Amino acid sequence: MSEFKQNTKPAVSLSQETIDGDIATLNLGPTHPATHGIFQNILQVDGEKILSSEQTVGYIHRAFEKIAERRPYYQITTLTDRLNYCSSPINNIGYVLAVEKLLQLEVPKRVDYMRVIMMELARIADHLICNSVTGVDTGALTGFTWVFIQREKIYELYEEVCGARLTTNMGRIGGFERDFTPAFHTKLQAFLKDFPKVFNQFDGLLSRNRIFMDRTIGTGAISAERALNYSFTGPNLRATGVDYDVRVMNPYCSYEDFDFDVPVGTDGDTYDRFQVRQEEIRQSLRIIQQAYDNLPEGPYHADVPEFYLPPKEAVYNEMEALIYHFKIVMGETPVPVGEVYSSVEGGNGELGFYLISHGDRSPYRLQFRRPSFIYYQAYPEMITGQTISDAVLTLSSMNIIAGELDA
Amino acid sequence: MDISLLIEKSTIVVVLFLITLGIAAYQTLMERKVAAWMQDRVGPDRAGPFGILQPLADGGKMFFKEDFIPKNAERGLFILAPGLAMFTAAMTGAVIPWGPPVEMVGRTIALQVADINIGILYVIGFASIGVYGIMIGGWASNNKFSLFSAIRTSSQMISYELAMGIVIITIVLMSGSLSVATIVEQQHGFWADGYFTWNVFKQPLAFIIFLVTSLAECNRAPFDMAECENELIGGYHTEYSSMKLGFFLFAEYVNLFISAAIIAALFFGGYNFPGMDNFSGITLSILGTLVFFAKTVFFIFVFMWIRWTLPRFRYDQLMHLGWKKLIPLAMINLVITAVVIAFTSGWFSEDKKAAATVEVEQKQPTAVLNNASDSRASGSFRVNLNH
Numbered sequence: 166m167s168e169f170k171q172n173t174k175p176a177v178s179l180s181q182e183t184i185d186g187d188i189a190t191l192n193l194g195p196t197h198p199a200t201h202g203i204f205q206n207i208l209q210v211d212g213e214k215i216l217s218s219e220q221t222v223g224y225i226h227r228a229f230e231k232i233a234e235r236r237p238y239y240q241i242t243t244l245t246d247r248l249n250y251c252s253s254p255i256n257n258i259g260y261v262l263a264v265e266k267l268l269q270l271e272v273p274k275r276v277d278y279m280r281v282i283m284m285e286l287a288r289i290a291d292h293l294i295c296n297s298v299t300g301v302d303t304g305a306l307t308g309f310t311w312v313f314i315q316r317e318k319i320y321e322l323y324e325e326v327c328g329a330r331l332t333t334n335m336g337r338i339g340g341f342e343r344d345f346t347p348a349f350h351t352k353l354q355a356f357l358k359d360f361p362k363v364f365n366q367f368d369g370l371l372s373r374n375r376i377f378m379d380r381t382i383g384t385g386a387i388s389a390e391r392a393l394n395y396s397f398t399g400p401n402l403r404a405t406g407v408d409y410d411v412r413v414m415n416p417y418c419s420y421e422d423f424d425f426d427v428p429v430g431t432d433g434d435t436y437d438r439f440q441v442r443q444e445e446i447r448q449s450l451r452i453i454q455q456a457y458d459n460l461p462e463g464p465y466h467a468d469v470p471e472f473y474l475p476p477k478e479a480v481y482n483e484m485e486a487l488i489y490h491f492k493i494v495m496g497e498t499p500v501p502v503g504e505v506y507s508s509v510e511g512g513n514g515e516l517g518f519y520l521i522s523h524g525d526r527s528p529y530r531l532q533f534r535r536p537s538f539i540y541y542q543a544y545p546e547m548i549t550g551q552t553i554s555d556a557v558l559t560l561s562s563m564n565i566i567a568g569e570l571d572a
Numbered sequence: 573m574d575i576s577l578l579i580e581k582s583t584i585v586v587v588l589f590l591i592t593l594g595i596a597a598y599q600t601l602m603e604r605k606v607a608a609w610m611q612d613r614v615g616p617d618r619a620g621p622f623g624i625l626q627p628l629a630d631g632g633k634m635f636f637k638e639d640f641i642p643k644n645a646e647r648g649l650f651i652l653a654p655g656l657a658m659f660t661a662a663m664t665g666a667v668i669p670w671g672p673p674v675e676m677v678g679r680t681i682a683l684q685v686a687d688i689n690i691g692i693l694y695v696i697g698f699a700s701i702g703v704y705g706i707m708i709g710g711w712a713s714n715n716k717f718s719l720f721s722a723i724r725t726s727s728q729m730i731s732y733e734l735a736m737g738i739v740i741i742t743i744v745l746m747s748g749s750l751s752v753a754t755i756v757e758q759q760h761g762f763w764a765d766g767y768f769t770w771n772v773f774k775q776p777l778a779f780i781i782f783l784v785t786s787l788a789e790c791n792r793a794p795f796d797m798a799e800c801e802n803e804l805i806g807g808y809h810t811e812y813s814s815m816k817l818g819f820f821l822f823a824e825y826v827n828l829f830i831s832a833a834i835i836a837a838l839f840f841g842g843y844n845f846p847g848m849d850n851f852s853g854i855t856l857s858i859l860g861t862l863v864f865f866a867k868t869v870f871f872i873f874v875f876m877w878i879r880w881t882l883p884r885f886r887y888d889q890l891m892h893l894g895w896k897k898l899i900p901l902a903m904i905n906l907v908i909t910a911v912v913i914a915f916t917s918g919w920f921s922e923d924k925k926a927a928a929t930v931e932v933e934q935k936q937p938t939a940v941l942n943n944a945s946d947s948r949a950s951g952s953f954r955v956n957l958n959h
Contacts (some may be wrong), residue, residue: 191716191884199801213720213887302802304884310611376794455800483876553720554886558805 180219191553195224196287199302199557202567204541206556221553223540226571233531237496239338239472248330248533249569252291252512253333254283254323255507261336263507263518267502267518268338268472270310275463276340277419281334282353282457283326284418284509285449288359290319291512292400292442292449295564299439300371302561303380308370315363325349340466357454361447362393368443381436385547385559391556392433395543399514399536401563404441410544411510418509422459423452435555469497496526498553513537513564537569581583584685585666592665596825597627599872603825606876607686632819642714642811649712654812654819657705660825664698668833669753671843671861675853683861684753691752692740695834696733699789702827703729706791706798709820710808720938721807724797724887728788728868731894732795736785738902742909743771743838754832756842772839775906779839780899783874786831788894791824797887832871833864840867 193199193206205221229244236244245256258280265272284423293316297309320330325346327335336342355437371377387397389405402409410427412420430437466473470489479486492498502524508517517534540563547563548556601616601623608615616623641650666685674681688694703725710722747755759769772779788795799807806812809820836842851859888899905906 189716198805212723300883304796304800304802305882306607307611312611371883374883376885376889379889380883380886405739474819552886552888554800554803 169357180207188199188216193218193553195221199560200567201298202560202570204565204567204570206544208553208556210553214554215548215551215553217321217414217558218548220541220545222541225567228400229572230533231529233282234527234529237526238500238528239493239496241528242335242336243332243423243484245533246334247568248535248572249291249512249537249566250331251294251564251566252287253331254287254335255291255509255511256516257335257505258284258418259509259511259516260518261338262509263505263520266339266505266522267503267522268469270467270469270472271337272340272467273463273465274358274419274461275465276467278456278460279341279345279465280418281420281423282453283323283458285453285456286319286322288510288512289318289446290316290450291564292446295512295562296371296439296442296446297367297557299381299435299562300377302558303377305374305377308367311363311370312367315356315360318360319354322349322352322356325352330534337466337473339469340464344465353457357450358459364446372440372443378436380554380558381562382434383432383437384435384551384555385562386432386434387432387543387547391543391546396539397514397536397543398539399510399512400441400445401433401514401536402491403428403437404430404437406431411508415508417507423455425449425452435558438562500524500526508534511536513566513569515541533572535569535572537563537565538572541565541570577747579682580834580897581685584681584683586672588665588685592662592826592829593822595829597631598824599825599828599879600630600821601626602872603879606873607880610877610880622820631818634815637817639814640811644714645811647712649708650811651772652817653705653709653712654816654823655705656708657702658826659825660698660702661823661830664695664702664827665833667694667752667829668837669842670864672857673723674857683857684857687751687753690750692744692755694751695752695830696737696740699827700729700733702823705823706808709812710798713808713811715811717804717806718808718810721810723802725791725808727887727959728791728795728797728890728894731891732785732788732898734739735781735894735902736789736899737898738906739775739782739785740838742775742778742902742906745906745909745913746771746774752837755835756844759841759844761844762846769844770839770841772841775839775905775909776903778909779835781902781905782839783835784898785876786835787875788941789891790827790831790873790875792828794882794884795890796879796884797890800884828872828875829868832868832875835871836864836867840871842867939951 171544177500188209188211191208193208195203195205203224205224207214207219207221209218233241233244242257242260245260246253247500248256279522291327293312297312300308303480323330323333323335325348327342362565387395387401387405389402389407393407394407395406398409398411406429408427408429411417412425413427425448426439426444428448430441470485472493474493475483475486475489475561481487500522502522504519504521506517506519510516510517514536515534516534516536519528519530519532519534520528523529544560544563544565547559551559577814604626605615605623607613616626619625619629641647667688669687671680671683674683706725707722710718710720710725713719743755744750747758749755749758752781755771759771761769763769767773791798797803799809801807804810809817812820844863845860845863846855848860
């Protein structure tokens with residue numbers, strides 16, 4: 166597992182200044198209100214200024230990639246739930262897309278559009294959390310509760326589609342478990358109507374707030390070149406001015422059908438990251454509106470009986486269905502030998518699934534390309550020379566999710 | 573000492589203390605309700621109707637918590653700090669006139685614990701000592717986060733008390749007295765001699781600066797550097813538990829109450845209200861006291877409103893604001909006020925020499941103070957006096 170190779174930086178050692186007492190070592194984490202999740206930063210500080218820092222990862226490492234090697238394909242979606250748990254549907258659908266790529270499945274247009282709606286809702290939820298928590302870390306708690314009411318609406322929509330809220334396990338190989346319910350349509354229409362108003366209020370509370378701008382402009386900045394060297398993707402890369410978006414560069418799920426803009430920043434600082442996410446929420450709303458207005462009629466799953474569970478009614482009455490049900494549950498459907506990489510634009514950046522199949526019931530190897538893990542490598546560089554307050558804000562504005570960081 | 577005076581004063585002290593504590597306790601409920609209202613939530617509503625027993629429940633809980641002192645803490649100072657914070661917070665209220673004097677059993681009872689002639693200096697003095705509670709607590713905890721908080725608080729206090737002091741000098745210059753009672757009396761009613769009597773209309777800039785510095789003085793958002801939970805966990809009270817923590821939190825709310833009361837007294841006329849001349853005696857006293865408390869509660873609300881709206885400054889930006897913006901502004905305001913007062917009282921006019929002499933006599937103590945403290949500054953002052 167090459168990505169777990171040791172941090173090549175030398176460990177923080179006691180310098181002469183430390184011995185003289187001018188420099189203090191401060192443990193920001195593993196349990197600290199600013200580390201949303203569990204990860205450690207060992208900072209060397211001179212007063213409030215950070216001189217150097219060392220990162221520790223792995224506090225909630227759960228060996229998902231290894232577990233995935235023992236599970237049938239259809240059971241791995243539950244593991245992806247727990248990567249970036251702020252936007253589980255993107256992870257679920259991203260994984261399902263990787264498997265479909267391996268199986269070379271064609272899914273109906275309706276499934277694509279349904280997936281787009283769910284993924285964009287998840288992106289809104291993810292960006293809302295990131296931006297409102299950035300606000301909270303500057304001390305503005307009110308906007309956070311405002312948008313959390315809206316996130317609750319999104320979770321209700323998840324519930325309508327899959328019954329779960331946080332760890333959604335949404336989507337099946339070939340489509341969805343069930344179609345959008347009538348309640349889903351009502352709730353989605355209400356959400357599309359109410360959300361922009363609340364969102365603009367939230368935007369008004371922070372975007373042009375002098376204190377917030379002073380706190381965020383110029384802090385935690387990274388140049389486009391350095392960001393690309395670290396292989397940044399997603400909003401954090403776009404904030405530096407590079408317009409890389411998987412949805413545009415390598416469209417999946419019929420993203421080419423929709424008309425939307427890719428916002429970019431200029432300086433790659435905390436404020437740009439905030440604004441890029443704000444604008445992406447607006448663009449996601451546009452995409453949802455387009456996908457919902459043009460939602461094609463048709464089946465909500467592909468016709469792949471060897472991977473898509475038949476309805477219970479059929480299982481009890483039809484021989485074929487019973488056989489497929491048995492084979493799917495026991496993980497005995499044949500899977501082609503192959504090697505695929507499939508990526509989606511996750512809440513945080515390019516979320517990739519590298520899947521190697523040797524034709525067994527489980528993947529031979531499944532690797533997650535987890536954007537948070539990549540961002541966290543750059544974190545020391547971004548906070549050196551800044552104050553502790555900036556470090557906290559940088560961490561929350563990069564949206565590093567411990568579940569995704571450690572997998 | 574007159575025994576009836578002793579009874580009178582002790583009654584006022586006890587009542588005031590109880591009121592301060594009661595208000596501080598219910599401020600916690602108010603804060604949570606205001607926050608809930610601003611954030612589309614319900615707020616505490618389980619303990620009693622509308623949650624009115626919540627402060628009691630909170631306080632009771634504090635007493636039953638384990639009182640933990642970290643092994644490497646400086647034990648004596650660790651215990652002293654919350655007491656110091658609480659003591660200084662509660663002492664500040666002594667010089668605030670809570671209402672117009674009451675005529676009762678043939679005596680004039682001032683609704684004030686002590687009308688000392690340096691009332692404002694007393695307030696500032698105690699507010700400054702209050703920061704020692706936080707500093708000592710932060711240092712004695714032997715925790716880096718607490719220490720950061722202590723450093724932040726002390727530097728914040730230094731930067732903000734200067735501006736606050738200069739603003740108060742402006743008010744003193746206008747009223748010619750350091751006694752809070754006199755300052756409030758001078759804002760009698762609402763309208764007199766073709767202009768508003770309240771200081772806020774005469775010194776709007778001073779009011780704004782004072783409001784900002786009071787926020788900083790109380791460690792309230794957007795200046796809650798000391799305990800910003802996202803960076804410093806709990807700041808100076810990270811290591812505190814049980815009622816020691818309770819004392820710190822309580823002291824903060826007492827400070828908030830006192831700050832609101834001082835703003836009401838210095839700038840919004842204290843117990844004065846429009847049309848107060850139509851009342852007299854006990855009615856006036858009761859109405860005046862109610863008006864004063866209404867103003868205080870309003871400012872408490874303003875403080876909460878600000879807290880739940882604005883983000884927090886960064887430590888260095890806060891120093892920047894204090895030293896580079898508020899202090900120069902306060903200075904300019906002071907100079908303008910001084911010049912205007914000098915002109916209106918006729919110091920510069922030849923034909924009003926008589927009036928000027930009277931003014932000079934009245935202003936003599938200030939001038940002497942200046943002479944003693946700073947000879948360069950008093951040079952120009954003396955020219956004016958000799959004029």
